[in-house]
Amino acid sequence: MRPIRGEEVAAGLAVAAALALGGCLASGAGVPPVSAELLARVEPAGLDAAALQRGRDLYVGKCARCHTALPIDAYGAEAWPGILARMGPLTPLDGPEQQDLAAYVYAARALLAE
């Protein structure tokens, strides 16, 4: 992981502030609730709804400490592994939390892409 510099944090906060002011996140767009449709897109299958809900709670809770809960479909499926690898340690998340969060993010990304 590369170190996070102060100016990058400032830039991120400015982006988050601009997004929040734009109001595009007020409705929770791009952060779908846990549903049968979402569960059907969990890979590998078998994770239960409670784990997915924990993942969503982390996304809208701990992950929205420095910036808002950014719309998951604003970033490509190929970008998310790198984002989670960078943001996880910043949050920070323990192992099970990382798994639940990743399962939620990837299932949501797949659902929103349809």
Ligand code: HEC
């Ligand atoms: C300690 C503050 C902090 C926490 C906690 C945090 N982020 Fe971030 N995040 C940032 C900053 C600063 C940026 C912009 C600069 C950057 O990308 O490194 C950012 C950028 C992003 C972006 C934009 C994409 C990108 O590549 O820049 C996404 C998506 C994101 N964060 C998701 C998350 C998720 C998911 C979590 C929870 C696991 C999380 N963040 C937790 C500070 C944080």
